[in-house]
Amino acid sequence: xxxxxxxxxxxxxxxxxxxxxxxxxxxxxxxxxxxxxxxxxxxxxxxxxxxxxxxxxxxxxxxxxxxxxxxxxxxxxxxxxxxxxxxxxxxxxxxxxxxxxxxxxxxxxxxxxxxxxxxxxxxxxxxxxxxxxxxxxxxxxxxxxxxxxxxxxxxxxxxxxxxxxxxxxxxxxxxxxxxxxxxxxxxxxxxxxxxxxxxxxxxxxxxxxxxxxxx
Amino acid sequence: xxxxxxxxxxxxxxxxxxxxxxxxxxxxxxxxxxxxxxxxxxxxxxxxxxxxxxxxxxxxxxxxxxxxxxxxxxxxxxxxxxxxxxxxxxxxxxxxxxxxxxxxxxxxxxxxxxxxxxxxxxxxxxxxxxxxxxxxxxxxxx
Amino acid sequence: xxxxxxxxxxxxxxxxxxxxxxxxxxxxxxxxxxxxxxxxxxxxxxxxxxxxxxxxxxxxxxxxxxxxxxxxxxxxxxxxxxxxxxxxxxxxxxxxxxxxxxxxxxxxxxxxxxxxxxxxxxxxxxxxxxxxxxxxxxxxxxxxxxxxxxxxxxxxxxxxxxxxxxxxxxxxxxxxxxxxxxxxxxxxxxxxxxxxxxxxxxxxxxxxxxxxxxxxxxxxxxxxxxxxxxxxxxxxxxxxxxxxxxxxxxxxxxxxxxxxxxxxxxxxxxxxxxxxxxxxxxxxxxxxxxxxxxxxxxxxxxxxxxxxxxxxxxxxxxxxxxxxxxxxxxxxxxxxxxxxxxxxxxxxxxxxxxxxxxxxxxxx
Numbered sequence: 093x094x095x096x097x098x099x100x101x102x103x104x105x106x107x108x109x110x111x112x113x114x115x116x117x118x119x120x121x122x123x124x125x126x127x128x129x130x131x132x133x134x135x136x137x138x139x140x141x142x143x144x145x146x147x148x149x150x151x152x153x154x155x156x157x158x159x160x161x162x163x164x165x166x167x168x169x170x171x172x173x174x175x176x177x178x179x180x181x182x183x184x185x186x187x188x189x190x191x192x193x194x195x196x197x198x199x200x201x202x203x204x205x206x207x208x209x210x211x212x213x214x215x216x217x218x219x220x221x222x223x224x225x226x227x228x229x230x231x232x233x234x235x236x237x238x239x240x241x242x243x244x245x246x247x248x249x250x251x252x253x254x255x256x257x258x259x260x261x262x263x264x265x266x267x268x269x270x271x272x273x274x275x276x277x278x279x280x281x282x283x284x285x286x287x288x289x290x291x292x293x294x295x296x297x298x299x300x301x302x303x304x305x306x307x
Numbered sequence: 308x309x310x311x312x313x314x315x316x317x318x319x320x321x322x323x324x325x326x327x328x329x330x331x332x333x334x335x336x337x338x339x340x341x342x343x344x345x346x347x348x349x350x351x352x353x354x355x356x357x358x359x360x361x362x363x364x365x366x367x368x369x370x371x372x373x374x375x376x377x378x379x380x381x382x383x384x385x386x387x388x389x390x391x392x393x394x395x396x397x398x399x400x401x402x403x404x405x406x407x408x409x410x411x412x413x414x415x416x417x418x419x420x421x422x423x424x425x426x427x428x429x430x431x432x433x434x435x436x437x438x439x440x441x442x443x444x445x446x447x448x449x
Numbered sequence: 450x451x452x453x454x455x456x457x458x459x460x461x462x463x464x465x466x467x468x469x470x471x472x473x474x475x476x477x478x479x480x481x482x483x484x485x486x487x488x489x490x491x492x493x494x495x496x497x498x499x500x501x502x503x504x505x506x507x508x509x510x511x512x513x514x515x516x517x518x519x520x521x522x523x524x525x526x527x528x529x530x531x532x533x534x535x536x537x538x539x540x541x542x543x544x545x546x547x548x549x550x551x552x553x554x555x556x557x558x559x560x561x562x563x564x565x566x567x568x569x570x571x572x573x574x575x576x577x578x579x580x581x582x583x584x585x586x587x588x589x590x591x592x593x594x595x596x597x598x599x600x601x602x603x604x605x606x607x608x609x610x611x612x613x614x615x616x617x618x619x620x621x622x623x624x625x626x627x628x629x630x631x632x633x634x635x636x637x638x639x640x641x642x643x644x645x646x647x648x649x650x651x652x653x654x655x656x657x658x659x660x661x662x663x664x665x666x667x668x669x670x671x672x673x674x675x676x677x678x679x680x681x682x683x684x685x686x687x688x689x690x691x692x693x694x695x696x697x698x699x700x701x702x703x704x705x706x707x708x709x710x711x712x713x714x715x716x717x718x719x720x721x722x723x724x725x726x727x728x729x730x731x732x733x734x735x736x737x738x739x740x741x742x743x744x745x746x747x748x749x750x751x752x753x754x755x756x757x758x759x760x761x762x763x764x765x766x767x768x769x770x771x772x773x774x775x776x777x778x779x780x781x782x783x784x785x786x787x788x789x790x791x792x793x794x795x796x797x798x799x800x801x802x803x804x805x806x807x808x809x810x811x812x813x
Binding site: 113117191201260 | 711784786798
């Protein structure tokens with residue numbers, strides 16, 4: 093298999109498998125979670141919990157002064173990822189092809205800036221994971237897996253754009269394959285939080301609220 | 308003309324400047340210095356650079372024309388001009404039907420293609436001898 | 450009197466080519482081959498001393514576009530000089546002889562130059578159903594290729610069909626077409642892809658083979674001098690790509706300003722060829738300069754690499770349909786799972802027994 097065949101495989105069958113697994117998996121996940129419902133509340137319900145649910149979504153998204161460095165790094169790479177994924181012009185072409193809508197892209201140097209920033213921020217989160225004893229003990233293989241599959245598309249995308257490492261065609265194929273790995277990982281790892289984070293926070297907050305513990 | 312062009316379309320030949328001319332100038336500065344110091348010649352092959360026609364015009368007007376213009380009458384002409392700057396020569400090779408096939412900037416004192424080849428010079432002497440011999444033979448026959 | 454005889458090598462003086470003309474030819478050749486000017490002079494010396502090289506040209510499943518292309522360099526131009534350095538002993542489109550006389554010429558050339566001739570091939574080779582889909586003089590393309598390749602010094606595969614299978618190999622490949630490299634493994638092969646290849650690239654590679662031998666090749670056996678850079682890397686519209694200025698349609702303001710054609714499906718970034726520098730029709734233009742994106746014709750499977758007008762960052766196929774299908778299937782599986790969860794829950798509730806104080810051993 094030469095590099096062109098690899099690229100064509102990544103853009104064709106590879107993308108098909110990844111899309112199907114990701115969409116199927118995430119849809120199944122959401123149905124499963126929603127259908128579980130709440131456990132029967134045996135005690136008297138004190139509050140609707142709606143306000144607490146929303147407050148928890150908000151509060152847990154706010155920076156915590158005690159860990160401001162880590163939170164800032166996390167913010168940077170989350171925002172960076174969103175910008176890079178949704179506003180790099182070649183990416184917008186893919187979304188336009190799939191969804192039929194185009195929301196405009198940003199110049200390459202802007203995307204480049206966010207990519208470098210995100211890579212740096214992600215490296216920082218990895219380093220602190222090693223050096224902070226609490227976080228090191230708490231970290232499992234699945235955490236490192238989640239980090240790797242998120243980091244690879246950023247790194248390979250950067251390398252492909254700047255013609256680093258390998259021939260562009262090969263690098264582009266590797267980049268697309270790494271994205272497909274990320275897509276497949278979404279429903280089967282902690283990365284599902286990309287779509288469930290607000291649901292989970294709302295659930296926790298409103299549950300506590302119903303018990304009378306206000307956020 | 309309004310009838311011919313009812314939509315009033317603006318037709319533009321899109322070959323904008325890309326900044327290539329300035330990049331070539333920087334290379335020339337560097338290579339002139341090297342040639343002055345070490346005598347090492349340098350050739351920039353303009354044919355293989357991604358230059359637009361506007362870039363090329365920009366570079367040509369920046370370098371200007373110097374005192375020497377040489378035309379080679381080979382199969383297809385060649386134009387060899389020294390630019391306004393000593394040591395920078397602009398060379399254009401054409402096919403017999405005036406198509407430009409290669410365009411070079413040479414940093415040297417005299418471009419190699421102008422110089423007579425040592426082998427040709429040797430042969431030239433022999434040829435002149437032949438002419439003299441032929442002439443003598445013709446005289447004898449007369 | 451033939452004064453020139455003493456001045457230049459016999460092949461050159463026969464054509465009245467001066468040393469400067471010759472050097473000029475080599476300069477332009479070296480230029481397109483990205484060789485240094487020193488190599489140009491060396492090339493001139495070598496070409497002056499060689500014997501005419503025997504070339505056998507075989508055409509298989511092809512459209513004659515490659516031959517059309519190379520003969521476009523055969524006009525009063527310096528590139529055409531290459532035809533003075535080769536002896537085209539067999540080429541069934543160009544040669545005067547036909548039928549058994551043509552085949553005899555091929556066998557004669559093979560016999561006389563055994564182990565020394567260069568074999569040029571254009572067109573792919575059909576393997577399905579015993580190779581019946583293309584035959585010459587009753588011989589299948591496969592048999593002829595193997596027979597002629599056996600005693601060739603080197604093989605030059607010309608055009609995307611001979612190099613990668615090309616259009617005949619496009620899905621569903623009805624004739625079972627393959628490339629020369631798929632069949633011949635024991636000979637040096639140079640691939641010159643393109644549909645068709647640039648004329649001067651073909652003559653340039655031949656000039657290189659005659660003077661310096663087989664040029665440096667990439668992983669797909671393409672000469673790096675011509676196929677080392679992508680169209681995108683050498684494109685004069687590259688600065689617009691970097692600035693994010695893209696034509697959105699073929700007739701919008703951006704297109705008129707010469708902006709990048711990436712969004713209109715240009716395959717420049719993944720296509721390796723010399724179009725952006727050498728250009729076409731004697732250096733007049735190339736597709737992107739004419740306002741159309743590169744279709745990637747010199748890459749393997751270019752016909753099956755998605756549409757010509759879809760960006761290379763899009764999927765090949767129908768990602769929207771896959772996603773919709775997966776969404777429906779996911780929803781169905783989700784509902785089934787929800788039903789299971791619900792019945793598990795209601796079973797649990799049904800079987801739920803309240804624990805009374807008596808159960809725990811308390812006395813009434």
